[in-house]
Structures are given as C-alpha cells and as structure tokens.
Amino acid sequence: xxxxxxxxxxxxxxxxxxxxxxxxxxxxxxxxxxxxxxxxxxxxxxxxxxxxxxxxxxxxxxxxxxxxxxxxxxxxxxxxxxxxxxxxxxxxxxxxxxxxxxxxxxxxxxxxxxxxxxxxx
Numbered sequence: 001x002x003x004x005x006x007x008x009x010x011x012x013x014x015x016x017x018x019x020x021x022x023x024x025x026x027x028x029x030x031x032x033x034x035x036x037x038x039x040x041x042x043x044x045x046x047x048x049x050x051x052x053x054x055x056x057x058x059x060x061x062x063x064x065x066x067x068x069x070x071x072x073x074x075x076x077x078x079x080x081x082x083x084x085x086x087x088x089x090x091x092x093x094x095x096x097x098x099x100x101x102x103x104x105x106x107x108x109x110x111x112x113x114x115x116x117x118x119x120x121x
Contacts, residue, residue, distance in 0.1 A: 002108045007091045014105030 001013055036048035045051040058064070080102070087106055088096040095103060 001110065007093055010105045011103070017110055
C-alpha cells in the first residue's frame, strides 16, 4: 500500500485487510473492553473511559475543547480540502469529491488516518 498508486488495487487491499481483521475483532474487542472496564472499576472509576479522561478533566474542558476546535478548524478544513483536491487531480475519480470524506485506502497506511502525502502528489 505504501508504494502503489492504483486506486482499485489500494481499495481491494484495504477491503481485504478489513475483512480479514475486522470480522475477527467484535468478540475479542468486547472481551478487551470488559477487562478494561473491570480494571477501571477496581481502581475506583465508573469505566475505562472515565479512567482515561481523568488526567485531562476539568470543569471547563468542554468549553476549552470547543474554543480550541474553533481555532484549529479553519486550518483543518483547508488542509483537508487541499489533500482532497490533489488526490482528485491525481486519481481523476468521482469518488473523491467535496461531499464525502477522503477514502482511507488512498493514504498508504493501514494505521494512520492522515499521513504526509508522497512526492508525486
């Protein structure tokens, strides 16, 4: 995936990977979540989410989050639009447009949602 620039090949690899791994995960993931929640409860938390958020919590956190998002959002939208346009120009596919998200299989990495684009873009 890191070297191919064939849209259909990348999509096929992405789907095969998700089919091979994702279908096996629901039962394992449920067990994982249950174990995390049990550990959190034994440490005095309601669940694992509360335990993970605790170091960052403040009464003002929702306001702080929205204020920060308000500052970052314009840049995020510009970067997203730039990447989407470059991908559309490169692949010349209708699937890449201003009304949908960028197809994940085009980023060349199974684990990262957004990576630095290769030189050819």
